Amino acid sequence: MESISGALGPLFLLILLGAALGFKRWPSDTFWPHMERLIYFVLFPAMLVSTLATADVSQVPVGRLALVLLSAIALFGFLLWRLRGWLRLSPAEFTSVFQGAVRFNTYVGVAGAAALHGSAGATTAAVAVALMVPVVNVMCVASFVAAGTLGNTSIGKSMMALIKNPLILACLLGISLNLSGVGLPGWRQNTVELLGRAALPLGLVAVGVALRPAALLRVDRGVMATNSVKLVLMPALVLGLAWLLGLDVVSRDVALLFAALPTATSAYILARQLGGDAELMAAIITGQTLLAMLTLPFWLQLGG
Template sequence: MLTALESLLPVLVVIAAGWAVRRFGLIDEAGRTGIDRLAYYVLFPCLIVLTLGLADYGVLSWRALGATLFLSVVTMGALCLMLQPLLRSAIGLEGPAFTSVFQGATRWNTFVALALAGSLFGTEGLTLIAVAIVAMVPVLNLMAVVVLSHYAGGARPPLLVLVREIARNPLIIACVIGLVLSTTGLRPAGPVAATLDILGRAALAIALVAVGMGLDIRALRRPRARHLIGTALRLLVMPLIGFGYATVFQLSGAALGTAIVALAAPTAANAYLLARQLGGDDRLMAEIITLQTICATVTLPMWLTLLVVV
């Protein structure tokens, strides 16, 4: 229990530092955008390529982990769709607002998960989170776009366009490169490995600062039912679903811990951008992102502590 809490505390402190940087105007909005892009397009791909390229897959429960995460995401998506008529009649959650609750319940903040898994489980945790990216990112993007197109009335992109966008995702590309390097025996070494290592080390700190800079506590109105439901589904129900599948697939150790970290992390910050692009309720999305990130400072330690007890 103490180890989990000690590992999470530095992550929370760095996120808080990012919030302070924005709050006191040390970096403007343009600078924040640049930091986001640097982490997403350069630093994290370098970290993933190095981690996957050097991984020993013979000792990893990657198949069971991938199945657990994929099925958890699909199950949560199906649950949200089944709840939609009830939420509409009970709290007036109409189309665009429902899409924000849906994204809030299903998507995950890769930055937070990578940093926490690395802190808890070291290189093995980073490798397992890369497996999680492969298992979750394509299906999450597909689900989010389809739900936004249907419920928010946005233009539905052709399937080919959607597939191309997923294929162009820098994290997916990095996973493919890392897997190819590992399976072909062309593992990163020498100056190449050293360069990737330097950039990868920068990734976690900069990404967490970016998460903190994205928090806008003042924009969060008094939480309403829609905020609380979107947060509870993500931070409480999703880990329970994942734990059920993890039990079926007999996950344990770092693989089990990584699965729970991936499923208990707050929703993705770029869910806001997708909501804006496809006609969702972007204001509600921003508020759910902020509320989840704040609440995760309590729920993530809770889940990690329960894992130790179990």
């Protein structure tokens, strides 16, 4: 437990630093939205490209990893739709609960995997991102369409935003460079790696800045349902599947880590743009991020 806490502790401290900066509104209210765009569109894609383009992906059991992670996401996404009437949530509330249950914070996931298992963890995490990001984004946009919350936002615009997702494009580029044997020759590798190194610490601070402590006052059946799925049921199922399929230690830890991650802070933006309940989304993001500081070490200790 001490090694797990030692690996994840600095990550949580960076998130808390970001929360303090956000509370103090330092350096300004307009600074962090621009920084988040830089991280999302430049730094984090650079990290994914540099990792996937040069990694020995043959060491990652891609098929079994995909089966463990994607089957768990698909199962709980389906169950939430089946239980929608029982939860008695409005369409806008349901889309936020759905996002809270199936989305994951990539910054915390990749940083945690690298902290736990070094370059092997980072490589496996990059593969997990490549597998999960397209599927999760399609599921979330589909939930807005099916719930009827899009309003004036056309399905075409939503799908175009999905196609232009920088994380999806970065994964495709990195995998293409790897499979083609081109890689990142010469100065390109060092340049892209330097950009990528800035992504995780800044991304973790940005996660903290995005937290809304006042939103914690909202505790209802939607919050309880999505937190139960994301922080308890999802990791329990993934851990069972990982043991059943015989994943190696690194792949098992990364799968469990991604299953137990809090939801993505970008879910708040999607909720605002596509007609979700943004305030409920803020409560879910904040609550899950803080609770994950307790649940993540627990699940990793139980798994290993």
